Structure formats: structure tokens, C-alpha cells
Amino acid sequence: MPIKRKTNNAPTSAKKSKSTTPHYAAKDLGLDAKKLTKLHKSIGELKAATDAMKDHPIKGDVLSKARELILSRRATSFYIDLGDGKSLLMKPNTRRYPLNDTAAEAIERVIEFDDEEKPTGYDVSDYYQESQEIKLDADSIHDRLGEDEYATFQADLAEFLAKRKLGDCWEMSSTLTAKPDFYQTSRFGLPLEINQKIEEIQPQVISITAKQEIQNDDD
Numbered sequence: 001m002p003i004k005r006k007t008n009n010a011p012t013s014a015k016k017s018k019s020t021t022p023h024y025a026a027k028d029l030g031l032d033a034k035k036l037t038k039l040h041k042s043i044g045e046l047k048a049a050t051d052a053m054k055d056h057p058i059k060g061d062v063l064s065k066a067r068e069l070i071l072s073r074r075a076t077s078f079y080i081d082l083g084d085g086k087s088l089l090m091k092p093n094t095r096r097y098p099l100n101d102t103a104a105e106a107i108e109r110v111i112e113f114d115d116e117e118k119p120t121g122y123d124v125s126d127y128y129q130e131s132q133e134i135k136l137d138a139d140s141i142h143d144r145l146g147e148d149e150y151a152t153f154q155a156d157l158a159e160f161l162a163k164r165k166l167g168d169c170w171e172m173s174s175t176l177t178a179k180p181d182f183y184q185t186s187r188f189g190l191p192l193e194i195n196q197k198i199e200e201i202q203p204q205v206i207s208i209t210a211k212q213e214i215q216n217d218d219d
Contacts, residue, residue: 059208066090066206071195074188085213093205094183098131098175103201107176110197111190120194127186128176136170 026033053059062080069075070092079087099107108124142150145164153160161167179186183204187195 053208062088062090062208063206066092067199067204070204070206071192071199076184079211087211087213089207089209089211091207091209092183093207095205096178096180096182097202098177099128099202104128104176106201107198110194110201120191122190122194124176127179127182127190129179130174130176132172132174134170134172140169141166 026036066078069078069090077089077091079089081087107128111122111124111127112120114120141153144166145153153164161170187198190198
């Protein structure tokens, strides 16, 4: 039986709930309101500049070229010179992030099989490692056992789980993460086309920093 929709008698414009966060005057806190106004302006300008950087139309082109250089020339950090002592420092982040299941399966596929589903001869385990994590529902275990036996559980976990049949109180999960030397060396043992496919699945984070060389005037 279909559910009858209720008539909505709510006002067309939602009323904004009044904030309960207290307000304090700068002078009552012993602070200089004029100086705080300058700080307020600087914070606003920084946010505006950060937003502009995120949405800058050429940023995507720069990052694309940076990835191309990193993979084809085995580059790490490098500068893009702009003239007049100005340059952009491109610095890849070598932090390794765990892959979700979908990305892990995709990367394993592109490393070990080509587009025609033929083995490439490369093994994903040479470049990525699996990490496992076991989680226990300690509250449930404590409630079932009581304080004294919970102390025993802490002292001898493996034997305790087997003896008390607490298999439903823990779970094990695994993640795939690039090996420690992946971004610095080992990934360059893979063909360029495989590395490009990996970038499509999990792009390496690359920071862009504006640099200005100080020019010394010779009198």
C-alpha cells in the first residue's frame, strides 16, 4: 500500500536558528581591535588566495606536465623557470596512502596484465605491500567475561580467543600500500604506460610553490 504523502505546512523560507556561541568585545579581552582587524583581513586574503589556487585553470595543465616529467625522466623535485628570477617548485609528495579495494584491484590488474589481458611479467607484490589490521570489540568481550577474566584476555589474547569462542568479537581487514621505496626508485622499474595507468587510478600528490630569486644589484 503506498504511503500517503503528508501536506507540508512548513514556511517557504527556513528560519535560521540563533547561535548560542558567545561574543566578546576585543577591548574586554585586553586585545587591540585595530590589530585584530588587520589579522581578520589577512585571514580573508589567505582564504581567497587558497581558493583561487585550487580553482586556477592552468593548475591542471601544470600538474599533468609534472607527472609526465616525473615518470618519463625519473624526476623528483624540479623548478619551472618563468624569468625575472621567478620559478615554480614542483615537489612530489612521497607519502604512501592505503588503497581502497577498488583501487587495489585496478592497480594489480594494470601491473600484471596488459590491455589484451596477457601477463606483463610484473608482480604487484614487488611494488605494493599488504597490511593487515585486527579489530576487537573490547566492550562486548568485557561485558561477557567480567573484570577478572578480561584481565586474563589482555594477558593471553590468542589462547583466550580460541578457548572462549569469541570469534564474533573481532575482525581482520587488509589494505594495499605502495612499498617505502616506490615513489623514489622502484616504480621506475615499471614501463611508462603502466605508471601512467597507476597515476590515473591513484595520482601522486604534487605541491606547487612560488619561488622568487633575490637579485643583487652590482653598483
